[in-house]
Amino acid sequence: MNQWYAIMRVLRTDLSYFFRTKWLILTLITLNLSDMIVVGAVYSNIMSFNYFVFYVPGVVIAAMFAAALDVGRRVHLGLSQGVTQYYLSLPLSLEALAFAHILSAGLGGLIFSGILLLVALSLVPQLISVTTIMMIPFMFLVSMGLGGIAAMINLFSGGGDRFWAFAEGVQMILLGMSTVFYPISIIQSFFPNYVFLLISLNPLSQIADVLRGTISPTSTLSINSFGEITATSFVMLVIGFLCYRYVFIKVRNFGKI
Amino acid sequence: MRTVFNSHQIVTLLKFDLRESFNSVLWVGYSWIYFLFQLFIYGSLISRLVVTVQHYFFYYGTGLIILSSFNIASWAGRRFVEGAHEGRLRYILSLPIGRSEFFVEQICVGVTVNIVRMLPPIMIVLLLSGLFSWINVISTLLVLTLVAIGIMGLMISLSVIAFKSFDIYSAIVASLSALLIRFSTISYPISAMNSLYAHISLTNPLSYGADLLRHVLGIDTSLLLAPYLSISMVVALCVGTLFLGIFFISKFVEGVKSS
Numbered sequence: 329m330n331q332w333y334a335i336m337r338v339l340r341t342d343l344s345y346f347f348r349t350k351w352l353i354l355t356l357i358t359l360n361l362s363d364m365i366v367v368g369a370v371y372s373n374i375m376s377f378n379y380f381v382f383y384v385p386g387v388v389i390a391a392m393f394a395a396a397l398d399v400g401r402r403v404h405l406g407l408s409q410g411v412t413q414y415y416l417s418l419p420l421s422l423e424a425l426a427f428a429h430i431l432s433a434g435l436g437g438l439i440f441s442g443i444l445l446l447v448a449l450s451l452v453p454q455l456i457s458v459t460t461i462m463m464i465p466f467m468f469l470v471s472m473g474l475g476g477i478a479a480m481i482n483l484f485s486g487g488g489d490r491f492w493a494f495a496e497g498v499q500m501i502l503l504g505m506s507t508v509f510y511p512i513s514i515i516q517s518f519f520p521n522y523v524f525l526l527i528s529l530n531p532l533s534q535i536a537d538v539l540r541g542t543i544s545p546t547s548t549l550s551i552n553s554f555g556e557i558t559a560t561s562f563v564m565l566v567i568g569f570l571c572y573r574y575v576f577i578k579v580r581n582f583g584k585i
Numbered sequence: 586m587r588t589v590f591n592s593h594q595i596v597t598l599l600k601f602d603l604r605e606s607f608n609s610v611l612w613v614g615y616s617w618i619y620f621l622f623q624l625f626i627y628g629s630l631i632s633r634l635v636v637t638v639q640h641y642f643f644y645y646g647t648g649l650i651i652l653s654s655f656n657i658a659s660w661a662g663r664r665f666v667e668g669a670h671e672g673r674l675r676y677i678l679s680l681p682i683g684r685s686e687f688f689v690e691q692i693c694v695g696v697t698v699n700i701v702r703m704l705p706p707i708m709i710v711l712l713l714s715g716l717f718s719w720i721n722v723i724s725t726l727l728v729l730t731l732v733a734i735g736i737m738g739l740m741i742s743l744s745v746i747a748f749k750s751f752d753i754y755s756a757i758v759a760s761l762s763a764l765l766i767r768f769s770t771i772s773y774p775i776s777a778m779n780s781l782y783a784h785i786s787l788t789n790p791l792s793y794g795a796d797l798l799r800h801v802l803g804i805d806t807s808l809l810l811a812p813y814l815s816i817s818m819v820v821a822l823c824v825g826t827l828f829l830g831i832f833f834i835s836k837f838v839e840g841v842k843s844s
Contacts, residue, residue, distance in 0.1 A: 351756035359763045366767040366782065373777040374637045493615050500622055510630045518630060 334420040335428040342432035345402050346395070347439075360391045360444055364451060384448045385455065385539040386508040389532055392441030393503065396471040397495060399433040400478020403572075404491045407482070407579065416580050426479075426572035430565060433475020438468045457542040463535070466557050470531050473561030476568020477502070483571040506532040531560045594682045595690045602694045606664075613702060620653055620706045638774060643804055646710040648771040650725065651732065651795045654703055658733040659762055661695030662740020666747045666754060688741070688834045692827070695737045696730055703729055716802050724801045731823045732794035738826025742833045770795045774808035793818035 347353060368383035406412045415425055442464070449455050477498060485494040505527050507515060512533075516524050527533055534557045541553070578584070607613065624646055632642040668674050677687060707725050711717040740758065747754035768782060769791040775783050786792045787810075797815035799805070809815075 349752055351752050352759075355756040355759045358760055362763055362767050367772070369779070370773045370777050370782065371631075371635075373779075374641075374773060375634045376636045377634075379634070490611065493611055496619070497615065500619060504622060504626045509627070510634060514630055514633050518633070 331421060331424045334418070335424050335431065338415065338420070338425060338428035339432045339435065342399055342402060342429065343435060343439075346398060346432075346436045353440075356391070356394070356440070357443060357447075360387050361447060363387045364448070381452050381454065381543055382511065382540065383509070384452050385543075386536050388441050388444045388448050389508050389536045389539065390503055391444045392437040392467060392471055393474050393499065393532060395440035396433040396437035396474035397478050397481075397499060399429060399436050399475055400481060401491075401495065403429050403478070404482055404485075407575070407584075412576065412579055413583070416576060422573050422576045422580070423569075425576055426569050429572055430472050430475045430479070430569055433478060434468045434472035437471025437474060438464070441467055441471070452543065454543045455539070459542040460539065462554075463539055466535060466538070466554060466561075469561045469565075470535050470557060473531055473564035473568070476564040476566070476571070479568035479571040479575070483575050502530060502532055506530045506536065508532050508536045512537065529556075529560055531557060531564065534560065594680075595686050595693070598677075598682065598687070598690045599693050599697075602690070603697055606694060606698050607701070616653070616657075616702055617705055620649065621709070623649055624706075624710070637777070638808065639805055640714075643710070643714040644774075644799070644808075645772065646714065647799050647802060647804060648795050650703065650707060650710060650729070651791065651798055652766060652771050653706060654699055654729040654733050655736055655762070655766070655791060657699045657702055658695055658736035659740055659758065661691065661698065661733075661737045662744065663758065664694075665691055665741050666744045666751070669744065669747065670751055684835045685831050688831050691741060692734055692737055692830075695733060699729060699733045700726055711802070714802075714804070716804075721802055725798060728794065728798045728801055728819070731819045732791070735790060735794075735819065735822035735826050738823070738830040741830045742826060745833050765789055765791050768792075770810070775810065776808055790818055790822040793822075 364380075364384050364387050368380040368387070371383065372379040403412070406415075412425075416422075445455075445460070449460070478495070481491060481494045481498055485491040503509070505523075507527065507530075512528075515527055519527065534553065538553050538557065628642055628645045628649065632645060635641040638644055665674075668677075678684075682690075703726070704722075707722060707729075708717070711721055711725070743754065743758060743761075746757060768785045769789045770786060771791060775786055775792065778786060793810060793815040796809040797812065797819055799809050800812040800815065
């Protein structure tokens, strides 16, 4: 079987799993929407700046992260339910299987956050710009990188129920230690320099800041910003690919992680 | 003549459930770390942005206590449904234990887990805010217990939906939880909301629970709902959902179709 064709088949299966539970997708969208129009709007009334406009792009990025991690959750379930073992019995290379999962995380994140981005554009029309359109391929890249994080969780949790604790913990740390929910100036004054550097390198911070850059008149959008996003996402993507590959080798050789 | 409650059967089942609930030290430890992270990172950073609420860090801390308690109560409700889905409920219904007794036992599990898991976070928030006293600890636990019983009763009552479709139940519970949290005074005072949100928030028992806790602890009372109204609403939720849960479990719960 042609490897690209096989990758597309796995990708299609992953995505159909993701979008199969329509009730759940609808719920996730409702949750994010209520975050935007309730939390963002109410916090704006007790803060000294328009937090709503700041918060809405953050919610889009948080949703992208959740969707990319969800593909990792499916892979985890696939490992415990024998789906991965079945894939490994097919004429599909380990590399192709690992890449297919990373690719589906990218697409899942992009489609889900794309829906929310459309909502965000209607709520914050200032976001409508060429930069926002330019962001779409980078959102795909970051989602793939975040899919790589899901692969790392799969590897280090060693399967079982620990996966859920690890996934929630990683999600909490990456979202909490980013500029998704608070401005970079507050973070800079709160954390020591080395923590601030790590937060700046967090791809969630990078993409959220670039997305917000379309609103702020004082923003300094540059090729560097996109270069940084590409570099950090690519590193995570490669690490994730290697983690999945290692997990699948272990499953092939020992039947479990 | 059969007694209303057979305490021996309740205690036996309770012991078994509690052993299972505290089986995973990882999850208990994780819930505390999650709380501390939310308080010290998210709470600290957001409180630097909030300008119109005095001592917002403590306001947020008390809201976080109610939120965590709400999450534990929701977990207890979901656990009941998952038990039904995995066939455990059918087994329990076949035991010589009354349905009301079983419902009370489920509530007792949730309350015990709530108290054990919430005690360290409560102590931390009270110590940080300089409000620590055993009276305050006991009062806080009392408010949390009332709120938790109300939420558990609600979640277990909603489990009737899960017997039709587990997916729909999950979606409804997730949406309801999110709306209850967002349209409440857990994270922001009612004065910060526009009139529509404020009206919705006034129908939300979590708002009364959060503000009652703040009243009990004496935090910024100018922004809170009236204490007598709050206590009436919390007690009404608690008693109302207890009866609703007993009614549903007695009349409708018969096990669940396998997925």
